[in-house]
Amino acid sequence: MIEAQLHVKRADFTLNVHLQLAGHGITALFGPSGCGKTTCLRAIAGLERAQGRVMVNGQIWQDDATQQWLPTHQRALGYVFQEASLFPHLGTRANLEYGLKRTPVARRKVALEQAVELLGLSHLMDRSVQTLSGGERQRVAIARALATSPQLLLMDEPLSALDAARKAEVLPYLERLQRSLEIPVLYVSHSQDEVARLAHHVVLLQAGSVVTQGSTASTMAQRDHPMGPAADAASLVQGHITAYDAQDHLSTVTFEGGELFISGASQRTTGEPVRLRVLARDVSVALQSPTCSSILNRLSARITALREDSPGHAMLTLQAGNTTLLARVSARSVRELNLHEGLSVVAQIKSVALLD
Ligand SMILES: Nc1ncnc2c1ncn2[C@@H]1O[C@H](COP(=O)(O)OP(=O)(O)OP(=O)(O)O)[C@@H](O)[C@H]1O
Known part of the structure; x- marks a missing residue:
């Protein structure tokens, strides 16, 4: 100590x-x-x-x-x-x-x-x-x-x-x-x-x-004290490698809140702990799971906070199990989808960076 x-x-x-x-x-x-x-x-x-x-x-x-x-x-x-x-x-x-x-x-x-x-x-x-x-x-x-x-x-x-x-x-x-x-x-x-x-x-x-x-x-994931400019806001997901699909070169990372697929982790062994960084600008939300989307990574989450972070943009705090994610979306989407605290959404994650 x-x-x-x-x-x-x-x-x-x-x-x-x-x-x-x-x-x-x-x-x-x-x-x-x-x-x-x-x-x-x-x-x-x-x-x-x-x-x-x-x-x-x-x-x-x-x-x-x-x-x-x-x-x-x-x-x-x-x-x-x-x-x-x-x-x-x-x-x-x-x-x-x-x-x-x-x-x-x-x-x-x-x-x-x-x-x-x-x-x-x-x-x-x-x-x-x-x-x-x-x-x-x-x-x-x-x-x-x-x-x-x-x-x-x-x-x-x-x-x-x-x-x-x-x-x-x-x-x-x-x-x-x-x-x-x-x-x-x-x-x-x-x-x-x-x-x-x-x-x-x-x-x-x-x-x-x-x-x-x-x-x-x-x-x-704190919205009141962001660690840098809003455009670079990111959250951290800590999980374990639980599977590897050699055909698609995709590893599965399981964490408190769901599963994410990542590429570029073929040398990792099952059970290994990993950290993933998810940029807020790479996370979008939908009200229902989209049936026709190329985005593989989707998580069920709930909006726990919403605030305007720059003109035309809002930062959402999403809770998926014990994991907190940030999503940066347009103010227009907030209005058109009627996004608000407490709402259940599907978070779609366009890209995930493997950190260690
Ligand atoms: N020897 C000194 N005499 C007077 N002021 C100083 C001295 N050393 C640092 N300061 C001032 O004290 C403040 C804190 O400085 P410090 O170097 O601890 O900041 P920092 O967060 O490490 O900055 P950086 O990320 O730029 O290295 C600054 O305003 C700096 O100008």
């Missing part, structure tokens, strides 16, 4: 947050530029003096009430920045060993070999870090942070300096990391895609305050 009560006052910015995070999984700190994400991370790390209290797994890192303050080097944390800050004159191995040497033997939980294996670095161990690609350098930076066996891993937009191809290369390693290790991660990101793919929990910040926090699926 991680608890951080932080108060920072600057000339034109005030941070006032109370974060309570589970002691495992990835929590995303999400919000617009300047809302205080990096300030939170720096204050938790002790790189910046906030007023308040920071407790990590029962250990007090800061408590102003009792005048306790651990300097950064005594806090069991790993910090990964936007740009990998490696020692340029050292090779991969020496960079990793540097992290390990700083860690008292009694606190070592992650073996160097485990960090190397998790980040796929074994073939790069004898290379000078100056010869590594941006994605490889960032993987070394993450492994170096892990090698210190942190109680908490702080990651500040670790993929933002990478182009799309390098991002795609590093993301699977981050997913593996959270599946294999018990280390909680606080992950700053601007990208809804990254958050949907990686995070279990989301803390949404605005102008130095928490506006909402909760599971990724519930936070993404």
